[in-house]
Amino acid sequence: MSILTSRQFSQLAVLKSVFSQPQSVAVLLLCAAFSLILSTLTSPLMIWVLMLSGCAVVVRVAGLSTLHNLPTSRTVNLLAVLAVFALSWFGFSVGLLDSMINLLTVACALKIMLVKNKRDFHLLICTSLFLIGCGFISSLSVFAWIGYTAILALLLVATAIYHGAGVSIARSVRFVSILIVQAFPIALLLFLLLPQLPPLWQMPTSKSTETGLSDTVTPGDIASLASSSELAFSATFNSEEEVPDAPLRYWRAMTLEHFDGKTWSISNKRKQAEQQLASMGRSTPLSILAVKELSLVTDYELIVEPTQQRWLFALEPSSPNNLKNSITVSTLFDYTLRADTPISSKKAFYLRYFSNAPIINGIGNFEAQLNLQVSTNGNPEARAWGQALANQYSNTIEVVNAVMREFNQGGFRYTLSPNAMPVDPIDSFLFEQRAGFCAHYAGAMVYVLRAAGVPARMVTGYQGGSALSDNVLQVRQYDAHAWVEALIDSKWIRFDPTSMVAPSRLSFGLEHALEELGESRETTILSEFGNSAFFATLQGWFQQLDYSWSKWVLGFDNTAQTNMLEELLGALTPQKMRAVFLSALGLIGLILALYFLPKKQKVHLSPSYRILLKAIKLVETKTGVRRDNKTLSAYINQTSAYLPPHAARSFKKLCEIFERERYAKRDRSSDRHEVMKLQLKTLKQSLK
Incomplete structure (x- = not known):
C-alpha cells in the first residue's frame, strides 16, 4: 500500500511540475485544439489517418512528463515515409481535396510529437489554422463557426502562454479575450464593405459522399x-x-x-x-x-x-x-x-x-416517344394490365383515373418498410405485396400507363415542408418524394398515386401520415425525449438561429452587398465605391490607432501630495526659486530667506507633516490632511 501511495504521490508531483511550466501547458492546449479539429474532420479523413493522429496526441501528452520518453526523429521519419506511401495509394480514391486535407493532418500529427522549439510550435499553430480553413470548406453553419472560433481562441491562448513566461494563465486568457473583442468590429467592417470578389482559383474537387436524392x-x-x-x-x-x-x-x-x-x-x-x-x-x-x-x-x-x-x-x-x-x-x-x-x-x-x-x-x-418505351425485362402482368386498360377505356384521362382508382380501392398500403421485391418488382408490388413507399406507387403507375399507350414519366424531388416562421419553409430529407407526370393534350399533368393511399402525406407531412398508419419514421431510445415540448422548443431555436445565419451571413454575396450600398448611397458609381473602400480602410486604421497607440497615463496623486504640490507652486511663484530635483529639506533651507517668517514656518510645518505621513507610514488620517490644509491656508495668507 505504501508503494502505491508513493507512486501516486510521484505522479502528482510530475503533473504539478508539468502545469508549472508555461511551455508544457501551451503544448497541452495545442494538443487539445488539434484533437477538436480532428473531431470535425471525420468525413474527409481516412480511418488510419484519424488513428495515427490520435496516437500522436496521446504520445505527445504522455511525453510532457519525465516518466515517458518521446519517439526519436528516426522513428517519426519512418512513419512519415509510410504515410506518404499510404496517401499515394489511397489518394486517387478520395479525391484531390481530401488527399490534401489528409496530408496536412498527417504532417501535423507527426510534427506534434517533436515540438522542441519556437519554430516547431509556430509551424503547428499555422498548420492548425489551415485545418480550420479546411473544415469550413464542408461546413459553414453557425454551430461550425462557433466551434472553430473556440478552437481558434484556444490556439491563441496556447500561443500567449508559450511566449508569456512568468504571466499567469488567467492573464493570458484575458489578453486573448480582449484581442478577440477588439478584432470583431474590424472583421464586421471587412465583411460588410470589402468587395465580394470571386475566388482567385478553382478549388480541387472532392469525392465526398453525395447527399440527398440520386439520379x-x-x-x-x-x-x-x-x-x-x-x-x-x-x-x-x-x-x-x-x-x-x-x-x-x-x-x-x-x-x-x-x-x-x-x-x-x-x-x-x-x-x-x-x-x-x-x-x-x-x-x-x-x-x-x-x-x-x-x-x-x-x-x-x-x-x-x-x-x-x-x-x-x-x-x-x-x-x-x-x-x-x-x-x-x-x-x-x-x-x-x-x-x-x-x-x-x-x-x-x-x-x-x-x-x-x-x-x-x-x-x-420526342418526349412522347421517349416516355412510351416499356421495358420487357420482366413484369409481364403489369404490361398485360396496361394493355387491358387501353382496350377498356377510350381516352387517356380515363386510363389514368382507372389506375388511381385501383390504388385507392385495391387494398394498397403505405409503408416505409415493405418486403423486398428482387424479382419482377412492379408485378410483385401490384399483385402480391400491395404495400410500399412513394417510389413504388409512382414507378408502378408510370410503367402501367406506358403499357397502356399513355406517355408518362417519374418525377423526383420533395413534397411538403415545415413552417419555420410565417414566410419560411424548411424541407428535410424525409420529405423526399416521387410522383407521376402523364402527357395529356401536349401538357404534362401531375398525378400523385401516394395521395390515394395516404392523403395526409400531402396535407400534413410524412410523420403525420405514418402516425395514422401506426408506423414511425425512426425509433430510437431518444425518440420520446425528442418529442417533448422542451426539446421541440430548443430545436426550434436552433433551427431559427441556423436559418438566420444562412440567410444574413452566408447569403451576403456580391448582390446583397450591392443592394445594401445602394440603399445607403443611392446609385453606385466608381467614385462612390472608391470613397466607401477608402473610408473603410480609414475607419479600420482609426480603430487600430485607438487600440495600439500609446496613451497618456493619468497620474493618481494622494490628497496630501496634491496639497504639497500646491504649496510648492506658491513658494516658487513668490520666491522665483524652482524646486527641480531638490529634497524638501534642501528646498526649505534655500527659500526660507525669501519668505516671511510666518510663511516659512507654515511651509516647513506642512512639509514635515507630509514626510511623516509618506515615509514614516504613520499618521495617515483625515486629521493630518486637515492640518496640512490649514497650513496651506496660512501659507497663502502670509504670502499675500
Missing part, C-alpha cells in the same frame, strides 16, 4: 431518406400569403424516363437531346416563360444545403433569377434546373414561381 432510383432509395432529418433546403417568401398550401408544395428536381425493369434513371437520350438543343441555341420553355408578363408570379429564395450535385429543387414550374444568383442556373426542356457547378457549400438561389403556368411538351414528339 437513379430503385423503390427503396427514397424510403431510405425517410430516416434522415437533415435539412435539404430552406425557402423564404416575401409574405405569408405567398407561401403555397401544403398539397401544392411539389419541389421538382429530376425527371426519370428510363426504366430497365428494376431501376429508374435519367435517360441518355434525354441528355443528348438537351445538349443538341442547347448547341442550337433553342430556348427552353422556362426561359420563354420567364420573359412573359404574367400576373401570378412569386419570387422566393432557396438556401440549399451542400449536396455535391448540380441539380436544384424548385416549386414546379420555377425559373431562376440569375441577376441575383451568384452561381448561374440553367433551365432544361423537362422543366428542371441545373447549377453550373456542384453545390459544395450552402448557397442562396433566387427563383420565380409561376403557379398557374402549365408544363408543356417542350420537344414535341
Whole structure:
C-alpha cells in the first residue's frame, strides 16, 4: 500500500511540475485544439489517418512528463515515409481535396510529437489554422463557426502562454479575450464593405459522399431518406400569403424516363437531346416563360444545403433569377434546373414561381416517344394490365383515373418498410405485396400507363415542408418524394398515386401520415425525449438561429452587398465605391490607432501630495526659486530667506507633516490632511 501511495504521490508531483511550466501547458492546449479539429474532420479523413493522429496526441501528452520518453526523429521519419506511401495509394480514391486535407493532418500529427522549439510550435499553430480553413470548406453553419472560433481562441491562448513566461494563465486568457473583442468590429467592417470578389482559383474537387436524392432510383432509395432529418433546403417568401398550401408544395428536381425493369434513371437520350438543343441555341420553355408578363408570379429564395450535385429543387414550374444568383442556373426542356457547378457549400438561389403556368411538351414528339418505351425485362402482368386498360377505356384521362382508382380501392398500403421485391418488382408490388413507399406507387403507375399507350414519366424531388416562421419553409430529407407526370393534350399533368393511399402525406407531412398508419419514421431510445415540448422548443431555436445565419451571413454575396450600398448611397458609381473602400480602410486604421497607440497615463496623486504640490507652486511663484530635483529639506533651507517668517514656518510645518505621513507610514488620517490644509491656508495668507 505504501508503494502505491508513493507512486501516486510521484505522479502528482510530475503533473504539478508539468502545469508549472508555461511551455508544457501551451503544448497541452495545442494538443487539445488539434484533437477538436480532428473531431470535425471525420468525413474527409481516412480511418488510419484519424488513428495515427490520435496516437500522436496521446504520445505527445504522455511525453510532457519525465516518466515517458518521446519517439526519436528516426522513428517519426519512418512513419512519415509510410504515410506518404499510404496517401499515394489511397489518394486517387478520395479525391484531390481530401488527399490534401489528409496530408496536412498527417504532417501535423507527426510534427506534434517533436515540438522542441519556437519554430516547431509556430509551424503547428499555422498548420492548425489551415485545418480550420479546411473544415469550413464542408461546413459553414453557425454551430461550425462557433466551434472553430473556440478552437481558434484556444490556439491563441496556447500561443500567449508559450511566449508569456512568468504571466499567469488567467492573464493570458484575458489578453486573448480582449484581442478577440477588439478584432470583431474590424472583421464586421471587412465583411460588410470589402468587395465580394470571386475566388482567385478553382478549388480541387472532392469525392465526398453525395447527399440527398440520386439520379437513379430503385423503390427503396427514397424510403431510405425517410430516416434522415437533415435539412435539404430552406425557402423564404416575401409574405405569408405567398407561401403555397401544403398539397401544392411539389419541389421538382429530376425527371426519370428510363426504366430497365428494376431501376429508374435519367435517360441518355434525354441528355443528348438537351445538349443538341442547347448547341442550337433553342430556348427552353422556362426561359420563354420567364420573359412573359404574367400576373401570378412569386419570387422566393432557396438556401440549399451542400449536396455535391448540380441539380436544384424548385416549386414546379420555377425559373431562376440569375441577376441575383451568384452561381448561374440553367433551365432544361423537362422543366428542371441545373447549377453550373456542384453545390459544395450552402448557397442562396433566387427563383420565380409561376403557379398557374402549365408544363408543356417542350420537344414535341420526342418526349412522347421517349416516355412510351416499356421495358420487357420482366413484369409481364403489369404490361398485360396496361394493355387491358387501353382496350377498356377510350381516352387517356380515363386510363389514368382507372389506375388511381385501383390504388385507392385495391387494398394498397403505405409503408416505409415493405418486403423486398428482387424479382419482377412492379408485378410483385401490384399483385402480391400491395404495400410500399412513394417510389413504388409512382414507378408502378408510370410503367402501367406506358403499357397502356399513355406517355408518362417519374418525377423526383420533395413534397411538403415545415413552417419555420410565417414566410419560411424548411424541407428535410424525409420529405423526399416521387410522383407521376402523364402527357395529356401536349401538357404534362401531375398525378400523385401516394395521395390515394395516404392523403395526409400531402396535407400534413410524412410523420403525420405514418402516425395514422401506426408506423414511425425512426425509433430510437431518444425518440420520446425528442418529442417533448422542451426539446421541440430548443430545436426550434436552433433551427431559427441556423436559418438566420444562412440567410444574413452566408447569403451576403456580391448582390446583397450591392443592394445594401445602394440603399445607403443611392446609385453606385466608381467614385462612390472608391470613397466607401477608402473610408473603410480609414475607419479600420482609426480603430487600430485607438487600440495600439500609446496613451497618456493619468497620474493618481494622494490628497496630501496634491496639497504639497500646491504649496510648492506658491513658494516658487513668490520666491522665483524652482524646486527641480531638490529634497524638501534642501528646498526649505534655500527659500526660507525669501519668505516671511510666518510663511516659512507654515511651509516647513506642512512639509514635515507630509514626510511623516509618506515615509514614516504613520499618521495617515483625515486629521493630518486637515492640518496640512490649514497650513496651506496660512501659507497663502502670509504670502499675500
